[in-house]
Amino acid sequence: MESFDGKLPVYLQVVDLLFTWIVLGQLSPGDQIPTVRKLAADLGVNPNTVQKALQTLEERGIATAVVGRGRFITEDGNLLIEVRDEVITKQVAKFVEKMKIYSLSEAEITQRVHQYIKERMGD
C-alpha cells in the first residue's frame, strides 16, 4: 500500500480505510469483510496490523467475528451512520485546519466553499 506514509500509526490508517469503505457503501450492513490475510496482502502491511485494526472495529461494535465463518459488518444502521458522521467530521476538520494554516479567516473559509459550490451548481 504505497500511500501508507502519513504520520498516523499504520493500524489507524487501516481503520480509516475501512471506515471510508463503509461510508462509500463498499462495505454494507451484514457484508463479509475480506480475511485478515487478504487485506494484509492487498494493503501491503503486516497481518498483525490488520488484526489490530479489525479489533478496533469490533470494540466499537462495527464488526463482528464469527469463528470459522469470518468477520461481518454490523446490521446496526445507527452505528454505521455514526461512522459516516465521524469520517466526514474528520475530513471537514482536516480541511478547515489546512485553510487556517493558509491564513484564511473562518469567514473566508465558509465563503470560499459556498462560492465554489455556487459556481459549480449544476455539475
Next chain:
Amino acid sequence: MESFDGKLPVYLQVVDLLFTWIVLGQLSPGDQIPTVRKLAADLGVNPNTVQKALQTLEERGIATAVVGRGRFITEDGNLLIEVRDEVITKQVAKFVEKMKIYSLSEAEITQRVHQYIKERMGD
C-alpha cells in the same frame, strides 16, 4: 520524497509543493529558491524532474532563473496572490468533491463546514 505516491506526475507534485511553500510564506517575493540539486536531493527525485517543475514556475513568471546565480521568486506580489488563490481553490475543490462522493448534498457540505467552525470558534 517518501509521500510522493499520488497519481499526479512527480514534477507536478513538486510544482504543488513549491506553490504551497509560497502560500505558507516560506518562499517570499525575491527569495532564492533552493538549487535544483538541493531540492532534488531533499525530495528524493531526479534533478531533471525538479528542473521540469521549476520551468513550469518560470513559464508562469513566478520564478526567474539567473544562470550561475540561482533561481528567485518574483517580486510581483499579484502573481503570488494568484498562486495563493489557485492553491486554495484547488484544495476547496478537492474537499467538496470528496464530500460529494460521500453523498453529501451541497447544502450539507456548507452546513458541515459552518457548524465545525462555529463549534470551534475561539480556537
Next chain:
Amino acid sequence: MESFDGKLPVYLQVVDLLFTWIVLGQLSPGDQIPTVRKLAADLGVNPNTVQKALQTLEERGIATAVVGRGRFITEDGNLLIEVRDEVITKQVAKFVEKMKIYSLSEAEITQRVHQYIKERMGD
C-alpha cells in the same frame, strides 16, 4: 542530425526544423507529425530532446498530442500563418544582421536585394 552544429540548443533547432516544414507546406493543418521515436532516429538525437521540442510547439498551440494516437498539426490556419511569418522574419533578420557585419549600410542592403531580383527577373 549531422548538421546540428550551431550554438543553438538542439531542441530549439528541432523546433526551427519543424517550423520550416510547416512553412514549406511539408506539414499541413491536421497532418500527423512523425512520432517522437521516428523523428529522434531520423535526426539522430535523443527522444527526450524531440519531446522537448514538440512540447514547445504544443505550448504555442501549433501541435496537439493524443496519447496513444500521435501528434497532429493544428487546423488553425492563423496560427500557421503566424509561424510562417515568424520563420521568415527570423531569416530576414539573420540576413540583414549579417550584411551589417559586412559593413553594408541599410540603403545598400535593400539596394543589393532589389538589384539581385531585378537581374534575375524571369527566373
Next chain:
Amino acid sequence: MESFDGKLPVYLQVVDLLFTWIVLGQLSPGDQIPTVRKLAADLGVNPNTVQKALQTLEERGIATAVVGRGRFITEDGNLLIEVRDEVITKQVAKFVEKMKIYSLSEAEITQRVHQYIKERMGD
C-alpha cells in the same frame, strides 16, 4: 571544424571562410595568412584540403606564396573589393532563393527587407 557539413566540397567551404575573413577585415591587404598546418588543425580538416583552398586564392591573385616566408594577402585593393562583392552577392542570392522556396514573391521579399530595416532603424 564541426560545422563543415554542407553539401559544398570542403575545400570550397574553406575558400568561403577565407573570403569571409577578408570581407570582415580579419585578413587585410599584405597580411600573412596562417600556415597550412595551423589552418588545417584549427579547422579540423586535412592539410591537403587547406592547400587546395589556398591555391584557389592564389589563382585569383588574392594570395601570394613566398617560399620560405609564408602566404600573404594581396595589396591590390580592387581585388579585395571584388572578393567582398562576390561574398555579398552569394549571400544575397542564398537569401533570396530561400525566400522564394517559402513562396514569397519578389515584391514581398524586398518589402520584407525594407520593412525590417525601417522597424529597426536606429539600432
Next chain:
DNA sequence: GTGGTCTAGACCACA
C-alpha cells in the same frame, strides 16, 4: 557552484 541541455534507457497509461 548554478542553471541548462542532452543522452541512454526504462516504465507507464491509453488505444
Next chain:
DNA sequence: GTGGTCTAGACCACA
C-alpha cells in the same frame, strides 16, 4: 505502438 514521465549521469556556459 504512441505520447508522457522519470532516473542516472554527463557536459556546457556563466559567474
